[in-house]
Amino acid sequence: MIESTKTHKDAHNSFEEAEPIVTYKNVHKSFGEVEVLKGIDLEIKPAEKVALIGPSGSGKTTIIRMLMTLERPTSGHIIVDGNYLWHVEKNGKLIPANERHLREVRGDIGMVFQHFNLFPHMTILENCMTAPIHVQKENKASAKQRSIEMLEKVGLGDKLEAYPSQLSGGQKQRVAMARAS
Amino acid sequence: MKWDVFLDAFPIVISGIGITLGLTIASFLFALIFGFFWTFTQRIPIKPIAWIFTWIMEFIRSTPPLVQLFFIYYAYPMVPHIGMTLDPFTSATLGLGIHFSTYIGEVYRSGIEGVEKGQWEASTALNFSTRQKWTKVILPQAIPPTIPMIGNYLIILFKEVPLASTIGVIGIMQLAQDYGAKSWNYLEPLTIVAILFLILSYPSAILINKLEKKMNRRFDKKEAIKTTHSREGAVM
Ligand SMILES: Nc1ncnc2c1ncn2[C@@H]1O[C@H](COP(=O)(O)OP(=O)(O)OP(=O)(O)O)[C@@H](O)[C@H]1O
Numbered sequence: 045m046i047e048s049t050k051t052h053k054d055a056h057n058s059f060e061e062a063e064p065i066v067t068y069k070n071v072h073k074s075f076g077e078v079e080v081l082k083g084i085d086l087e088i089k090p091a092e093k094v095a096l097i098g099p100s101g102s103g104k105t106t107i108i109r110m111l112m113t114l115e116r117p118t119s120g121h122i123i124v125d126g127n128y129l130w131h132v133e134k135n136g137k138l139i140p141a142n143e144r145h146l147r148e149v150r151g152d153i154g155m156v157f158q159h160f161n162l163f164p165h166m167t168i169l170e171n172c173m174t175a176p177i178h179v180q181k182e183n184k185a186s187a188k189q190r191s192i193e194m195l196e197k198v199g200l201g202d203k204l205e206a207y208p209s210q211l212s213g214g215q216k217q218r219v220a221m222a223r224a225s
Numbered sequence: 226m227k228w229d230v231f232l233d234a235f236p237i238v239i240s241g242i243g244i245t246l247g248l249t250i251a252s253f254l255f256a257l258i259f260g261f262f263w264t265f266t267q268r269i270p271i272k273p274i275a276w277i278f279t280w281i282m283e284f285i286r287s288t289p290p291l292v293q294l295f296f297i298y299y300a301y302p303m304v305p306h307i308g309m310t311l312d313p314f315t316s317a318t319l320g321l322g323i324h325f326s327t328y329i330g331e332v333y334r335s336g337i338e339g340v341e342k343g344q345w346e347a348s349t350a351l352n353f354s355t356r357q358k359w360t361k362v363i364l365p366q367a368i369p370p371t372i373p374m375i376g377n378y379l380i381i382l383f384k385e386v387p388l389a390s391t392i393g394v395i396g397i398m399q400l401a402q403d404y405g406a407k408s409w410n411y412l413e414p415l416t417i418v419a420i421l422f423l424i425l426s427y428p429s430a431i432l433i434n435k436l437e438k439k440m441n442r443r444f445d446k447k448e449a450i451k452t453t454h455s456r457e458g459a460v461m
């Protein structure tokens with residue numbers, strides 16, 4: 045998921061029928077006394093591209109962070125590909141999910157952070173290959189191959205062995221995109 | 226200073242160097258490992274339990290290592306049920322090791338807290354397990370900056386090792402004292418002890434200083450780039 049300030053929503057008829065991949069149902073989020081999100085309802089269909097726009101501090105990042113399980117909604121439900129993200133169904137009741145469930149549902153979601161959050165102790169290439177190797181258990185050679193292709197696609201083929209501190213902001217952003225996909 | 230006494234005392238005193246260095250290494254390793262225990266206790270989410278451990282750490286840190294050595298060697302064997310007699314070397318390893326582990330634990334904690342929150346979030350977003358977050362992302366960033374501090378504690382610990390002679394660990398200090406007591410020449414053997422400590426501590430201190438500079442440079446890379454930019458800006 046990429047944060048963007050561009051307004052752009054693909055309106056295409058075929059989206060109408062498809063089951064949503066992400067659904068927010070009456071999601072509230074408060075930080076202490078302050079309610080930042082006051083009942084968000086949102087449906088995103090597969091292959092749909094959605095841009096969230098709003099003034100600074102209005103809660104765009106918070107909406108995405110909840111999808112990435114970095115922030116827990118105060119109330120409401122988020123459904124990813126038919127599964128509750130923050131809850132599990134047990135005997136017809138919804139109970140809070142444990143870490144294992146979160147890991148399972150979170151599996152295919154990627155995120156580019158506002159500050160990129162690259163790993164400073166790893167090279168650009170290592171930043172991209174570490175999750176495929178250690179989380180998805182892909183073999184090293186193919187993960188490396190794919191990461192190199194991805195980085196070449198975003199124009200960083202000559203920076204594979206560089207460290208994040210040696211990159212410009214835009215270059216970091218492109219690494220973050222390659223890492224998230 | 227009588228040179229014949231110096232030369233006579235030298236081989237005797239230096240024969241204890243193995244014990245002195247051995248105790249330094251053993252107690253330091255103990256401190257490095259046990260330090261993780263303290264760091265872990267500080268992260269227990271149930272606050273009152275974490276506080277109890279903070280208080281114990283504070284207690285160990287604010288009592289003299291000498292008292293702790295005496296406690297382990299003389300008093301611990303008398304504790305009902307769990308007490309047992311330990312030989313001097315083991316007692317000293319435990320005493321110095323536990324004392325220094327409280328400092329080391331604090332160093333680890335500062336290293337871990339120095340890692341940005343965003344690093345935890347990025348590793349969550351990449352779906353790392355808790356264990357992987359620690360081993361692949363957090364510790365590799367938290368430990369290197371603490372190496373100079375840890376090195377300093379090694380030197381401080383090394384200089385505390387002569388304390389162990391008070392419970393009968395026969396390192397260079399004890400041998401020098403024995404030599405003095407037998408021959409009534411204290412100046413020469415104690416000078417030898419001082420020289421030995423100097424030639425071991427001083428190069429280590431220089432080494433650590435170098436390491437510290439290297440670590441600082443590593444984490445300043447970004448700063449260095451920024452400064453170059455602003456300088457260019459000023460020229461234009
Ligand atoms: N951890 C937090 N604790 C307290 N308040 C928070 C926290 N995170 C966000 N907020 C507050 O929630 C509000 C929404 O923040 P959010 O980061 O979602 O805004 P945003 O729409 O992404 O803004 P920007 O366009 O500047 O990135 C802000 O007022 C912010 O101060």
Ligand SMILES: [Mg+2]
Pocket residue numbers: 104105106158
């Ligand atoms: Mg934001």
